[in-house]
Amino acid sequence: MAAAPPLLEARGIRKAFPGVLALDDVSFRLGPGEVHALVGENGAGKSTLIKVLTGVYQPDRGELRLGRKQVAFATPLQAQRAGISTIYQEVNLVPQRSVAHNLLLGREPRTRLGVIDLAGLYDAATRTLSQYGIRVDVRRPLRSLGMGAQQMVALARAVSTEARVVIMDEPTSALEPREVDTLFGVIDRLRGQGMAVVYVSHRMEELYRICDRVTVLRDGRLAHTGPLAELDRLKLIAVMLGRDVAEVRERGTTTFSGDHEVRGGPLVEAKGLSRRNLLNDVSVTVRPGEVVGLGGLLGAGRSETAKAIAGAFPVDAGTVLVAGRQAGRATPAARIRAGVSLLPEDRKAEGIVPALSVRDNIALAALPRLSSAGVVSEAKIDRIVDTFVRRLRIKVTSPHQKVSELSGGNQQKVLLARWLATGPKVLLLDEPTRGIDVGAKAEVQALIEELAAEGLGVLLISSDLEELVEGADRVVVLRDGAVVGELAGGQVTESAIITAIAAGGGDD
Amino acid sequence: MTELTAVPVIDKARLLSWLQQYGVYLAVLVLLLFNVLFTPHFLEPANFRTQLIQVAPIVITSLGMALVIGTEGVDLSVGSVMALSSAVVVLYLGYGAGPAIVVALLAGALVGTGGGALVAYVGVQPIVATLALLVGIRGVANVLVPQLREFRNPTLIWLGSTSVAGLPLVVAIAAALTAVVAFVVRRTVFGRQLVAVGSNRAASELSGLPVKRILVSVYAVSGTLAAVAGILATSRLQASDPTSLGLLMELSAITAVVVGGTPLSGGQVRVLGTVMGALLMQLLSATLIKHNLPQSWTQMVQAVIILAAVYAARGRHP
Numbered sequence: 028m029a030a031a032p033p034l035l036e037a038r039g040i041r042k043a044f045p046g047v048l049a050l051d052d053v054s055f056r057l058g059p060g061e062v063h064a065l066v067g068e069n070g071a072g073k074s075t076l077i078k079v080l081t082g083v084y085q086p087d088r089g090e091l092r093l094g095r096k097q098v099a100f101a102t103p104l105q106a107q108r109a110g111i112s113t114i115y116q117e118v119n120l121v122p123q124r125s126v127a128h129n130l131l132l133g134r135e136p137r138t139r140l141g142v143i144d145l146a147g148l149y150d151a152a153t154r155t156l157s158q159y160g161i162r163v164d165v166r167r168p169l170r171s172l173g174m175g176a177q178q179m180v181a182l183a184r185a186v187s188t189e190a191r192v193v194i195m196d197e198p199t200s201a202l203e204p205r206e207v208d209t210l211f212g213v214i215d216r217l218r219g220q221g222m223a224v225v226y227v228s229h230r231m232e233e234l235y236r237i238c239d240r241v242t243v244l245r246d247g248r249l250a251h252t253g254p255l256a257e258l259d260r261l262k263l264i265a266v267m268l269g270r271d272v273a274e275v276r277e278r279g280t281t282t283f284s285g286d287h288e289v290r291g292g293p294l295v296e297a298k299g300l301s302r303r304n305l306l307n308d309v310s311v312t313v314r315p316g317e318v319v320g321l322g323g324l325l326g327a328g329r330s331e332t333a334k335a336i337a338g339a340f341p342v343d344a345g346t347v348l349v350a351g352r353q354a355g356r357a358t359p360a361a362r363i364r365a366g367v368s369l370l371p372e373d374r375k376a377e378g379i380v381p382a383l384s385v386r387d388n389i390a391l392a393a394l395p396r397l398s399s400a401g402v403v404s405e406a407k408i409d410r411i412v413d414t415f416v417r418r419l420r421i422k423v424t425s426p427h428q429k430v431s432e433l434s435g436g437n438q439q440k441v442l443l444a445r446w447l448a449t450g451p452k453v454l455l456l457d458e459p460t461r462g463i464d465v466g467a468k469a470e471v472q473a474l475i476e477e478l479a480a481e482g483l484g485v486l487l488i489s490s491d492l493e494e495l496v497e498g499a500d501r502v503v504v505l506r507d508g509a510v511v512g513e514l515a516g517g518q519v520t521e522s523a524i525i526t527a528i529a530a531g532g533g534d535d
Numbered sequence: 536m537t538e539l540t541a542v543p544v545i546d547k548a549r550l551l552s553w554l555q556q557y558g559v560y561l562a563v564l565v566l567l568l569f570n571v572l573f574t575p576h577f578l579e580p581a582n583f584r585t586q587l588i589q590v591a592p593i594v595i596t597s598l599g600m601a602l603v604i605g606t607e608g609v610d611l612s613v614g615s616v617m618a619l620s621s622a623v624v625v626l627y628l629g630y631g632a633g634p635a636i637v638v639a640l641l642a643g644a645l646v647g648t649g650g651g652a653l654v655a656y657v658g659v660q661p662i663v664a665t666l667a668l669l670v671g672i673r674g675v676a677n678v679l680v681p682q683l684r685e686f687r688n689p690t691l692i693w694l695g696s697t698s699v700a701g702l703p704l705v706v707a708i709a710a711a712l713t714a715v716v717a718f719v720v721r722r723t724v725f726g727r728q729l730v731a732v733g734s735n736r737a738a739s740e741l742s743g744l745p746v747k748r749i750l751v752s753v754y755a756v757s758g759t760l761a762a763v764a765g766i767l768a769t770s771r772l773q774a775s776d777p778t779s780l781g782l783l784m785e786l787s788a789i790t791a792v793v794v795g796g797t798p799l800s801g802g803q804v805r806v807l808g809t810v811m812g813a814l815l816m817q818l819l820s821a822t823l824i825k826h827n828l829p830q831s832w833t834q835m836v837q838a839v840i841i842l843a844a845v846y847a848a849r850g851r852h853p
Contacts, residue, residue, distance in 0.1 A: 339740070377735075378738050380735045382802025382803055391744070398723075449743075
């Protein structure tokens with residue numbers, strides 16, 4: 028395989044942004060039929076490299092070669108025309124339009140009159156999707172599908188545009204295990220067809236399942252490139268972090284230490300939360316100092332449960348008590364005042380306020396207590412922002428930097444800071460480490476530990492079973508909107524959670 | 536990532552972003568300089584006064600418009616609200632100028648609240664909700680005062696013609712309101728919250744912001760400011776003329792806001808930029824008129840400036 032000419036090659040790429048050198052002399056080779064893992068911490072330059080490869084950015088120095096030809100992409104469209112397709116972390120489609128329209132956008136079959144042939148369109152879309160094992164009504168608007176199904180549509184769209192190179196940026200972050208299997212099946216087929224895949228993911232087990240080669244970036248430089256089989260997990264993490272293998276081994280792959288000291292009566296008690304077709308009599312309690320995990324598959328009602336407790340998801344029945352008292356009206360404002368904070372799952376859509384600075388994002392939810400008579404106190408804001416930037420080690424050039432310029436991990440820390448600034452009693456964390464790099468992930472996990480030790484109650488939702496098992500004292504398992512099991516202490520193991528999810532089907 | 540010391544390249548995106556933020560100041564400066572050099576009598580105080588008095592109502596309505604646009608909305612009803620407040624103020628002059636002004640302001644606030652409620656609670660798109668008001672409220676104003684009606688109330692006339700410390704009161708009011716709105720945007724919880732709502736409504740809701748109340752308030756403020764502009768214009772005119780007062784004001788206000796560097800996509804409010812935008816447009820038409828170019832020229836040049844402003848705003852997202 029090494030003898031074959033690369034399909035896509037980048038040589039000596041340099042890309043600087045004002046004040047930051049994002050890529051410094053980075054080279055990257057992608058051979059045909061190769062699934063190439065691109066890894067690195069946030070801010071290592073992965074996203075920048077992908078954007079250079081796909082024509083979003085133009086490199087300051089260095090060259091791109093497609094096959095034997097030197098190329099330069101002035102726009103993403105040019106890169107796409109040259110056969111490079113990208114699937115981004117967040118699905119970039121038109122949610123209001125039908126699945127079929129999205130799938131064939133710009134390539135719709137036409138009738139002789141030049142108008143779109145709807146029957147043909149639906150037919151072609153159904154056929155394309157079924158190739159990838161996706162069965163949905165292609166006439167439905169895309170947004171009516173779950174995140175996972177939307178992602179599969181995005182993928183099908185990308186690979187059906189005669190791509191030679193497919194770049195996947197965290198493609199599995201919203202997928203269920205079953206969907207991941209489907210995805211990997213598709214990737215295998217692409218590989219067989221001689222296409223090349225650049226695979227960006229933070230999930231180690233996936234990399235080892237599907238990737239042939241790996242390129243590691245660190246601080247904008249090339250840290251390692253070679254066959255993945257030559258690096259075991261620990262070595263790979265060590266290269267990414269630029270640390271010793273021994274050090275990594277000692278820390279383990281998650282930063283959780285295990286059990287927490289639980290003190291006193293329930294901090295939050297959700298009883299009988301129900302909403303037609305979505306939640307069915309869900310009850311959860313969290314005590315001070317306790318980390319309670321919510322397990323289950325995508326669509327099991329985990330996010331809905333957290334949102335219902337936070338007052339952001341209307342329920343038909345059920346009560347929420349905070350520290351033994353009614354938690355006020357079911358609005359986010361009332362619940363925040365009662366001491367409940369929710370870190371939402373969708374960082375971009377529900378978390379970050381992109382036009383605001385890091386500082387204003389952190390202060391956002393706490394503004395009422397950082398002001399008097401409606402006038403904000405800059406001094407109070409500075410103090411609290413300063414505290415959390417330091418405590419959470421948020422990497423910013425200045426607190427006045429736009430939050431949208433930060434990496435995913437740092438944005439997540441900004442959101443955590445926003446919630447901690449409200450002085451919560453209970454933190455509901457919905458996928459707090461999804462899509463962030465290994466370093467930030469470890470820091471966020473360590474922070475959860477720390478907060479629990481300080482007596483906060485934490486409700487942790489995570490699709491990462493390892494994180495759930497190591498982080499939670501108790502795990503409540505949901506399936507189809509209902510509680511199907513609760514595990515505590517030594518019972519909390521990956522296999523027990525999986526068993527609970529699987530067994531839950533028999534009960535109802 | 537590695538820090539770089541002084542990157543000596545002119546970054547196009549940065550240049551555009553700079554132009555979007557400060558281009559309007561530069562343009563006003565250039566135009567002033569041009570006039571000082573080439574326009575006879577330009578530096579005379581009388582000319583300055585006239586220009587400022589003319590621009591004051593535009594500035595006042597633009598302030599409200601800037602807030603609404605900051606929430607990713609738009610308020611097309613401001614011109615009609617000016618007409619309504621003009622009609623209401625003369626109708627109630629029998630109770631004295633003070634009460635008449637208060638009722639006219641309330642009328643403006645009420646219309647704004649209605650528009651805001653449509654947007655926030657009913658979920659009507661801002662452009663549609665306020666378009667309905669643009670049409671309907673002009674109609675109401677015309678029903679209240681069917682034809683041009685002059686008035687003799689000395690207080691109301693005084694309001695439009697007096698000066699404080701050499702500055703026409705109308706201009707002083709516009710300046711004071713600018714200061715108040717700038718303070719609200721920069722220093723108050725309400726100001727911070729309204730841009731957050733404009734930038735990401737879902738995140739604002741989850742962060743416990745009273746999103747609906749904020750939206751209603753913003754439109755109410757816009758309506759009230761439009762009413763202020765209407766009352767001041769009426770007092771200058773010494774007559775109420777609901778058929779033509781404030782016609783196309785919504786477009787002038789949007790222009791001032793956009794040219795001033797506030798993006799239509801919300802999440803940002805540039806108060807001083809907006810005032811500069813209004814001044815720029817005023818200065819431009821005054822300059823062209825003074826050099827005997829027809830009004831149609833002004834319109835064409837204005838179009839170019841609007842496009843330039845939008846282009847610079849577009850460049851902000853590289």
